[in-house]
Amino acid sequence: MVLQRITVLGAGSWGTAFAKVLADAGRDVTVWARRPEVAREIRDEHVNSGYLPGVRLPDRLTATADPAEALAGAEAVVLAVPSQSLRANLTGWRGLLPAGAILVSLAKGVELGTLKRMSEVIAEITERPEHEIVVVSGPNLAREIAQEQPAAAVLACTDHERAVAIQHASAGPYFRPYTNTDVIGCELGGACKNVIALSCGMAAGMGYGANTMATLITRGLAEMARLGVKLGADPLTFAGLAGVGDLVATCTSPLSRNRTFGERLGRGETLEQAQRATGGQVAEGVMSCSSIRELARANGVDMPLTDAMHRVCHEGADPAKVGAELLGRERKHEWS
Ligand SMILES: NC(=O)C1=CN([C@@H]2O[C@H](COP(=O)(O)OP(=O)(O)OC[C@H]3O[C@@H](n4cnc5c(N)ncnc54)[C@H](OP(=O)(O)O)[C@@H]3O)[C@@H](O)[C@H]2O)C=CC1
Numbered sequence: 001m002v003l004q005r006i007t008v009l010g011a012g013s014w015g016t017a018f019a020k021v022l023a024d025a026g027r028d029v030t031v032w033a034r035r036p037e038v039a040r041e042i043r044d045e046h047v048n049s050g051y052l053p054g055v056r057l058p059d060r061l062t063a064t065a066d067p068a069e070a071l072a073g074a075e076a077v078v079l080a081v082p083s084q085s086l087r088a089n090l091t092g093w094r095g096l097l098p099a100g101a102i103l104v105s106l107a108k109g110v111e112l113g114t115l116k117r118m119s120e121v122i123a124e125i126t127e128r129p130e131h132e133i134v135v136v137s138g139p140n141l142a143r144e145i146a147q148e149q150p151a152a153a154v155l156a157c158t159d160h161e162r163a164v165a166i167q168h169a170s171a172g173p174y175f176r177p178y179t180n181t182d183v184i185g186c187e188l189g190g191a192c193k194n195v196i197a198l199s200c201g202m203a204a205g206m207g208y209g210a211n212t213m214a215t216l217i218t219r220g221l222a223e224m225a226r227l228g229v230k231l232g233a234d235p236l237t238f239a240g241l242a243g244v245g246d247l248v249a250t251c252t253s254p255l256s257r258n259r260t261f262g263e264r265l266g267r268g269e270t271l272e273q274a275q276r277a278t279g280g281q282v283a284e285g286v287m288s289c290s291s292i293r294e295l296a297r298a299n300g301v302d303m304p305l306t307d308a309m310h311r312v313c314h315e316g317a318d319p320a321k322v323g324a325e326l327l328g329r330e331r332k333h334e335w336s
């Protein structure tokens with residue numbers, strides 16, 4: 001399967017950076033931007049100054065604010081809008097999706113209310129089987145990739161051929177995609193690490209150092225793997241790019257919006273203050289801490305860090321008090 005014409009729906013940081021990856025790999029790429037001025041800037045000036053200032057976009061990448069124009073003739077369609085808006089956006093685009101186009105999900109979240117992973121939402125709205133959907137995950141901070149810093153990603157699809165098609169379409173000198181068939185593990189890894197990154201940011205905001213970060217990353221990995229295995233994921237996935245890889249990148253980088261958001265909360269800012277400072281960019285963990293907590297509870301899985309982040313973000317709990325409660329939990333074996 002050789003793909004040439006690819007559409008990216010969403011012109012935020014990762015949508016634009018992934019469009020650049022595809023164009024640099026030789027694909028003809030059209031980006032849909034919600035705001036016409038963003039589409040015009042990408043198309044005419046080859047920049048997206050709001051999301052990726054200073055990055056020149058390839059000439060073969062174009063953009064439009066008209067979804068019908070963006071989708072005409074697409075052989076693959078990359079969905080690059082925030083998780084909680086995917087259902088509404090996709091419902092509007094459903095009738096425009098070319099038959100047979102591979103659907104690719106960049107979003108890292110779990111839907112509030114339905115508790116569905118993004119590929120489940122896509123399958124439901126488009127009435128396509130899940131094996132037609134490829135999930136992109138891994139340590140992929142958009143700005144670094146847009147600057148062509150080397151990185152690897154994982155492309156997960158139960159149909160290996162479709163994952164390989166996207167692998168061929170995106171592989172290049174600075175982007176190395178691996179395939180995987182564990183969609184559940186890759187999606188849960190991507191969603192859960194945002195919540196753990198919030199906790200790491202919060203700890204940093206409270207002045208804590210490397211031991212605390214390593215503890216949160218490791219115990220975060222333990223709780224996401226517990227949930228994943230309960231829901232049918234391969235435990236090995238959490239040792240890979242979509243697990244520990246993405247956790248390390250997101251929990252330690254000042255470029256991460258989730259980590260930065262948590263840092264603000266740790267310094268004493270309210271949720272509203274932190275949201276204003278994030279300037280409209282999405283910190284998925286703020287919503288996903290609630291949906292993942294619900295998912296864990298529904299499946300009898302213990303996720304104390306996720307629960308703690310929900311309480312800080314949505315119940316007004318004090319980060320210091322929540323931290324003390326985590327340390328005071330009943331003592332147990334590392335793997336129980
Ligand atoms: N940024 C990154 O480094 C990475 C992000 N991801 C994931 O990719 C997904 C997309 O992220 P990213 O591109 O970074 O997001 P951004 O916040 O940077 O951009 C979101 C994009 O979606 C558009 N959009 C369309 N509908 C909505 C809506 N209802 N509400 C908000 N925005 C909307 C925005 O338009 P407008 O500009 O008009 O608001 C914007 O183009 C997320 O799930 C994220 O977790 C995954 C890997 C890396």
Ligand SMILES: O=C(CO)COP(=O)(O)O
Pocket residue numbers: 108138139140141142194197246249250255256257258259282283284
């Ligand atoms: O998913 C990401 C890196 O892999 C991006 O993380 P943030 O959304 O926290 O910036």
